[in-house]
Amino acid sequence: MKVKEIINALEEFAPLANAEDFDNVGLLIGDINTEVTGILVTLDTLEKTIDNAIAQHCNLVVSFHPILFSGLKKITGKNYVERVVLKAIKNDVAIYAIHTALDNVPHGVSKGMCDALGLTNRKVLIPKKGKIKKLTTYIPEDIYKKVRTALFKAGAGTIGNYESCSFSTYGEGTFLGKPESNPTKGERGKLQVEKELQLNVTFEAHLEKAILNTLFESHSYEEVAYEVTTLDNSNQHIGMGMLGELPEALDTPSFLKFVAHSFQAKGVRHSAELEKPIKKVAVLGGSGSFAIEAAIHSGADAFITADLKYHQFYQAENKLILVDIGHYESEQFTKNILTDFLTKKFTNFAVVLEDENTNPIKYL
Known part of the structure; x- marks a missing residue:
């Protein structure tokens, strides 16, 4: 099993096309043609992580957070990032980061948070735009069903x-082949009128290459007429954060205790307590201050996230309670999600869950 085969599975599970533009996801270090001896799954990639991978004969690290966010001009080992890169390269350990690609799928980071709270009636908090495309193409009547079925199998529709x-x-479609053409219908140099069907199907943006390859392979024409357009429609199943409901409404003190226990948070910061009971809850792992307004507009009674700044707590304005449980605490379940997926997908070598606590924040 090569690294590229693991990558293909991961990118089917969490397509990199869904990652945020600022992010640095995918294979950061390593050769896609390397044979995999084992996989270590981690939240963060530190020097200790590489040491653990080596000790457990794992030459691929699948990390939630990317160790590289911006380009390195020098690799001298002067900081923890450079030391990780040096150690990984010296020991032929590949590093793959998934980050916001996993944030934006319904079975990713937000699912882990919702599961911890037992939320029901879940839906995406901020659906992603620009991720739905439409294919319009023109198909001769005699092969229409064959082409349409092939496109469905490729993920269209x-x-x-x-x-x-x-x-x-x-x-009716018309075409006239030039002298160098090789038409499959009609004759070159003669106008052909063909009974055709115009087919319209939508698909997720990351499938575009596969959809077009399928179209070209299944279509009979030498030159296939088609158009691909990006739609303004939001994809209700892809995006940041999630909204759900608690099994039973809780008052604010009970809710905060429940949240702290569910996420094993040693410190929970929150805005002013609410008089009303808390039933509808929005969650977003990591730094989620950008979603405060979305949580308010969704009608959430509470928004659980991390890395909120002083003045951002004022944005609650008694419309909901903002709860900061900590960055690590909000994303801790990603390791288990990835390990479960990889263990079920690949049974011929070890998939190791990193047990090292990589939280850089300590509490008294």
Whole structure:
């Protein structure tokens, strides 16, 4: 099993096309053609992480956070980032980071938080835009069903809980082959009028290459006419954060104790307590201050996230309670999510869950 095969599985699980623009995800260090001896799954990649990977015969580290966020002009070992890179390269340990690609899928970071709280009736808090595309193409009547079926198998035509969704209209297509053409219908140099169907299907943006390859392979024309457009529609199943409901409403003190216990948080910071009971809860792992307004507009009674600054707590304005449980605490479940996936997917070598606590923040 090579590194690239592990990467293909991970990118099917959490497509990198869904990651945020600022992020640095994917294979950061290593060769995709290296044979994998074992995988170590971690939240952060530190020197100790590489030591543990070596000790457990793992030459691939799958990390939630990327060790590299910006380019390195020198690698001299003067800081922890450079030392990790040096140690990984010296010991042929590849590093793959998944970060916001996992933030933006419904089975990722937010799911871990919702599971910890037992939230039901879940939906994405901030659906992602620009991630739905539409293919319009023109197909001869005699191969229409064959092409449409092939596109469905490649992932086109899936809308939420529905698949094989399409719309088509009948019409006439015309084309005239130039001297160098090799038409599969009609003759070069002669205008051909062909009964065709116009097919429209939507698909997730990261599938574009596979969808087009399938179109070209299944279509009979030498030159396939098609258009791909990016839609303004939000993808309700992809995006940051999640909104759900507690099994039972809680008063603020009980809710805060429940949250602290659920996330094993040693310190919970929060805005002013509410008079009303808390039932609807929004969550977003990591630094989530940008989603405060979205949480308010969603009608949430509470928003659980991390890294809130002093003045951001004022934004609650008694409309909801803001709860900062800590960055590490909010993302701690990602290791288990990735380990469970990789263990079920690959059974012919070890997938090791890093037991090192990499939280840089300590409490008295």
